[in-house]
Amino acid sequence: MFKHLALAAAVSAVFSLQASAAGTQLTVYTALEAEQLKTYKQAFEKANPDIEIKWVRDSTGIITAKLLAEKDRPQADAVWGLAASSLAVLDQHGMLEAYAPKDLGKISANYRDAANPPAWVGMDVWAATICFNTIEAEKQGLSKPVSWQDLTKPEYKGKIVMPNPASSGTGFLDVSAWLQTFGEPQGWAYMDALHQNIGQYVHSGSKPCKLAAAGEFPIGISFEYPAVQLKRQGAPLDIVLPKEGLGWEIEATAVIKGTPKADAAKRLADFSASPAAMALYKENFAVLAAPGIAKPQTELPADYEQRLIKNDFAWASKHRDEILAEWRKRYDGKSEKVAQQ
Amino acid sequence: MSLPLNPVKAASRHGVALGDRLFVVGGKWLLLMLLVLAVLMPLLAIFWRGFSGDAGQGGGLAAARALFASENFHWLLGNSLAVALTVAAIVIPLAYLFAYALQRTLIPAKGLWRGISLLPLLAPSMLPAIALVYLFGNQGLLRGLLSDNIYGFWGIVLGEAIYTFPHALMILLSALSLADARLFDAASSMGAGPWRAFSSITWPATRQAVFAAFCLVFTLTITDFGVPVVVGGDYQVLALEAYKAVVGQQQFGRGALICLVLLVPALLSFAVDAWLRRRQGEAMSGRAQVFEPKPSRRRDACFLAIVLVVCAVLLLVIGMAVYSSLVTFWPYNLSLSLKHYLFEDTAGGGWLAYRNSVTMAIGTALIGSVVIFCGAYLMEKTQSQRLLNQSLRLLSFIPMAVPGLVLGLGYVFFFNLNGNPLHVLYGSMGLLVICTIAHYLTTAQMTATTALRQLDGEFEAAALSLKAPLYRHFLRVTVPICLPALLDIIRYLFVSAMTTVSAAIFLYSPDTILAAVAVLNMDDAGNVGGAAAMSTLILLTSASASLLLAAASRGLLRRSQAWRQRAAAA
Numbered sequence: 040m041f042k043h044l045a046l047a048a049a050v051s052a053v054f055s056l057q058a059s060a061a062g063t064q065l066t067v068y069t070a071l072e073a074e075q076l077k078t079y080k081q082a083f084e085k086a087n088p089d090i091e092i093k094w095v096r097d098s099t100g101i102i103t104a105k106l107l108a109e110k111d112r113p114q115a116d117a118v119w120g121l122a123a124s125s126l127a128v129l130d131q132h133g134m135l136e137a138y139a140p141k142d143l144g145k146i147s148a149n150y151r152d153a154a155n156p157p158a159w160v161g162m163d164v165w166a167a168t169i170c171f172n173t174i175e176a177e178k179q180g181l182s183k184p185v186s187w188q189d190l191t192k193p194e195y196k197g198k199i200v201m202p203n204p205a206s207s208g209t210g211f212l213d214v215s216a217w218l219q220t221f222g223e224p225q226g227w228a229y230m231d232a233l234h235q236n237i238g239q240y241v242h243s244g245s246k247p248c249k250l251a252a253a254g255e256f257p258i259g260i261s262f263e264y265p266a267v268q269l270k271r272q273g274a275p276l277d278i279v280l281p282k283e284g285l286g287w288e289i290e291a292t293a294v295i296k297g298t299p300k301a302d303a304a305k306r307l308a309d310f311s312a313s314p315a316a317m318a319l320y321k322e323n324f325a326v327l328a329a330p331g332i333a334k335p336q337t338e339l340p341a342d343y344e345q346r347l348i349k350n351d352f353a354w355a356s357k358h359r360d361e362i363l364a365e366w367r368k369r370y371d372g373k374s375e376k377v378a379q380q
Numbered sequence: 381m382s383l384p385l386n387p388v389k390a391a392s393r394h395g396v397a398l399g400d401r402l403f404v405v406g407g408k409w410l411l412l413m414l415l416v417l418a419v420l421m422p423l424l425a426i427f428w429r430g431f432s433g434d435a436g437q438g439g440g441l442a443a444a445r446a447l448f449a450s451e452n453f454h455w456l457l458g459n460s461l462a463v464a465l466t467v468a469a470i471v472i473p474l475a476y477l478f479a480y481a482l483q484r485t486l487i488p489a490k491g492l493w494r495g496i497s498l499l500p501l502l503a504p505s506m507l508p509a510i511a512l513v514y515l516f517g518n519q520g521l522l523r524g525l526l527s528d529n530i531y532g533f534w535g536i537v538l539g540e541a542i543y544t545f546p547h548a549l550m551i552l553l554s555a556l557s558l559a560d561a562r563l564f565d566a567a568s569s570m571g572a573g574p575w576r577a578f579s580s581i582t583w584p585a586t587r588q589a590v591f592a593a594f595c596l597v598f599t600l601t602i603t604d605f606g607v608p609v610v611v612g613g614d615y616q617v618l619a620l621e622a623y624k625a626v627v628g629q630q631q632f633g634r635g636a637l638i639c640l641v642l643l644v645p646a647l648l649s650f651a652v653d654a655w656l657r658r659r660q661g662e663a664m665s666g667r668a669q670v671f672e673p674k675p676s677r678r679r680d681a682c683f684l685a686i687v688l689v690v691c692a693v694l695l696l697v698i699g700m701a702v703y704s705s706l707v708t709f710w711p712y713n714l715s716l717s718l719k720h721y722l723f724e725d726t727a728g729g730g731w732l733a734y735r736n737s738v739t740m741a742i743g744t745a746l747i748g749s750v751v752i753f754c755g756a757y758l759m760e761k762t763q764s765q766r767l768l769n770q771s772l773r774l775l776s777f778i779p780m781a782v783p784g785l786v787l788g789l790g791y792v793f794f795f796n797l798n799g800n801p802l803h804v805l806y807g808s809m810g811l812l813v814i815c816t817i818a819h820y821l822t823t824a825q826m827t828a829t830t831a832l833r834q835l836d837g838e839f840e841a842a843a844l845s846l847k848a849p850l851y852r853h854f855l856r857v858t859v860p861i862c863l864p865a866l867l868d869i870i871r872y873l874f875v876s877a878m879t880t881v882s883a884a885i886f887l888y889s890p891d892t893i894l895a896a897v898a899v900l901n902m903d904d905a906g907n908v909g910g911a912a913a914m915s916t917l918i919l920l921t922s923a924s925a926s927l928l929l930a931a932a933s934r935g936l937l938r939r940s941q942a943w944r945q946r947a948a949a950a
Contacts, residue, residue, distance in 0.1 A: 253710055
């Protein structure tokens, strides 16, 4: 039975040997979409040949949970591509090393941490989107919604999916945006009406759009990245940007406090804010942290950035627990739909 | 163990006793140490985090009281119980009939049915869930058969039933595999009909396994979040609540509290199991003759029908999943292609993940089966160190009740603790192997225990009176007799390691990403086709490994299991 431990030790020894053979290995935690990883890594390593990126990629929730769980002895050296709201939580726990990257001056003031030097610096922006399946709409005789208010029309009863704000950052972004745009009482009244039409609340932000793309439910409240990707793959989707304005979130980069590879991690932060990196981000996102570089995406309108609401992140993160508790009280527990089953 | 021994050969007895003490006591202490490190400490770490009063952690006892008193919690608990009881009520009778058909009737092609019935074990639990959506979702092929879509209570029940069926079947197959033909001969010569024989011989000998299977299905269902996440719709259960707390809101404390509730069924089953053990006599004596079913057309036809229906359902679900991995773009472009198998732009480099999974599965199967079988033997066949036996039993019951997500998080907390010398394991393949063995310990151990309990204690007595050391008896007699069960355990650990996601998701490092994690990542990224393709690959690998093991076991059986043939037949 000593084999048990002996093998474990041997295997880990092999891995640590491998690790010391190369140059500096930087462990980077990320929630970037998998298909972006390869290009980003290649570009960074080309500019910094002595550093090698080791990705740990997972969904936003898992990566954030992992970082927090490892708080006492962080394994990550840097985070490249995680929601700013998650990084704000890590910052509250004192896990981030404030650092001003070389090109910080080129970054818009609202797309970086307000502190100086900032705990995190933005890369690009993603925003709420409605994915609307045209084939199913025709089959079921549904008109195309153009606003958030349209989604409360009786014709959409049971046809809409949205992420549960208690399990998905995108879901919370929607809820907080509605409360900010409509005002609190009206925001809740809106969600009461919307709730009547919701087919189900799911647990990931991109899933509603996938479900819409597959026609499982004709309308999905999601964000624009999966919508654009699925449309390019041939999904019969219309991307609807509701006219009241879009809730949004920043994808950002940060250095983990106490990492023994702080220099390499800071060079990563430098790269992430540089024009060269922005040139990579613009292939995937229509709004970038550094203004003047982005190109409009064919699937999105040219005035996309103007449609973003004025998002008060401090307010949202401060009231997150109350908002979620209220949401659960209204729609989670004994909602009608559940009671019937 | 208190047999009168011949005092003349005291010296050699002393040598035997020393070897045995080393084998028995040393083995048990080693096992205890491993269980404490791999099961208890990670759990304590997470509960400690959960109950600590710090802001942003658990919130302490006040938070616990608030949670347990809330209406929402009672509602979730009710839902979880309803689902778990329904699943058990469906799965246990079906699995019993299925196992009975395979072990006690003369239906044709038993190997085929057995293979099909174990298919759900071979793929990640997401595979049947994806298939159910493709079958009965709003766009499903068979959507017309249902009045409402699959999402909700019945979706979860169906998904969990498919997921837990092979687990229950493994235990029941093992329980029904051994029977003493002399009892049945006696029953029939006394004029007892088949029903009477069943209720007075078969049922008493297997009811403990039925109970064990019930507990396993119940706790697997109540702790699983994979199926509810995909087909649950708005029907909420406790395990999902723990998942939402940890992944959605990073509230480790709330997650830990809910897990505390989920531990209750396992602790209860431990108590009842201990009680049943005292009542149950040992079924298989050393003089037993192997039971051979007598031909009966009607009985075989009925059982064949049941087996066919179950296999058809399982094949439909698995087949649908494999089909979906080949479809170009569901449901609008149904032309077939292999493009999902290229894994070009997927997380962790698809094929690296696949190779890692195979490595980990082999490690888990080999190391795990040795540790678990030895452990089960020591617990079952030695009466000394009562307290030690009880603690070992309790510790090996716990993993069944712990959601993998929580176990994984506990591993992070414990092995990543400042000053823990075991930190060297963190992120390594070794830790993944340990965690996977710990996670699947209970079922494997139950299979070993069920097989061992059917062996009469007089084997050990015979060994003792021959003054053969216990370890030699263990290697020469017990292991060969239990070889089928041992191979089952190896296969179970291999396929579980291939398919596990929930615990591993917190433990992999860039070099040790696993195939099943890649499945989850691809599904998350919207690449359902790729997810189905990787699942199919896992399924094929597990199936090949199972077939290899089956071939190996047939060869070995022929050599070591001659005693199973009736002497008259030779």
